[in-house]
Amino acid sequence: MSGAPIADLAATWLVADAGSDRAAIAGWAATIANSPEVAILEQVAPGRGRLASGIGLVIVRDRATDLDVGDGGWWSSRIDAAFRLRQTHAPTVPPAVTTTPFMLLTRTYVPPAMRDEFRTWLQEEHSQRQLAVPGNRWYLGYEEIGEHHSFMNFWGLETSTTAEGDAWDQARLTDWRERMVPAMAGMDRGVYRPLDATA
Numbered sequence: 493m494s495g496a497p498i499a500d501l502a503a504t505w506l507v508a509d510a511g512s513d514r515a516a517i518a519g520w521a522a523t524i525a526n527s528p529e530v531a532i533l534e535q536v537a538p539g540r541g542r543l544a545s546g547i548g549l550v551i552v553r554d555r556a557t558d559l560d561v562g563d564g565g566w567w568s569s570r571i572d573a574a575f576r577l578r579q580t581h582a583p584t585v586p587p588a589v590t591t592t593p594f595m596l597l598t599r600t601y602v603p604p605a606m607r608d609e610f611r612t613w614l615q616e617e618h619s620q621r622q623l624a625v626p627g628n629r630w631y632l633g634y635e636e637i638g639e640h641h642s643f644m645n646f647w648g649l650e651t652s653t654t655a656e657g658d659a660w661d662q663a664r665l666t667d668w669r670e671r672m673v674p675a676m677a678g679m680d681r682g683v684y685r686p687l688d689a690t691a
Contacts, residue, residue: 500555505571507548529557539682575634587630596647601678627654
């Protein structure tokens with residue numbers, strides 16, 4: 493997959509039960525990573541929402557790239573969606589999902605009445621403040637295409653814990669964010685790393 497952000501992206505979330513075998517999941521992923529236009533991201537810690545089990549993959553690719561994930565026999569939940577790139581912030585490092593050590597990935601289902609303000613908040617305040625946190629390299633903001641509207645955000649991180657701690661929390665403490673908290677009730681959140689399916 494090239495280093496440039498994908499304008500029209502397809503994503504498939506495969507979420508496993510907590511007791512699933514990580515090695516088996518990685519082996520299964522290797523069987524479908526047969527295209528340079530496919531990136532497989534492995535969840536590295538328990539998350540929020542449907543990602544709370546802490547074991548799963550996100551497969552991302554250009555929408556024009558066909559992919560048949562078949563039946564891996566291990567996932568307990570599968571989510572497919574298509575997204576369009578809305579915003580890129582990459583002050584110093586190209587936003588490449590295949591070469592960034594870790595990523596925070598969030599997907600938020602925002603009520604229709606709050607979408608316009610949520611979008612403006614992401615663009616004008618939230619993305620810039622979080623990027624000021626040490627270890628946060630870049631931001632990509634997407635919006636879902638189709639009837640099941642959601643916002644998907646990628647944050648390129650230096651470590652799996654960059655999005656934890658006081659600096660991250662302090663960057664979020666604004667009055668505007670407090671107004672947006674009700675819009676984030678339906679959020680899935682997880683930290684990922686690129687899975688080297690050839691290893």
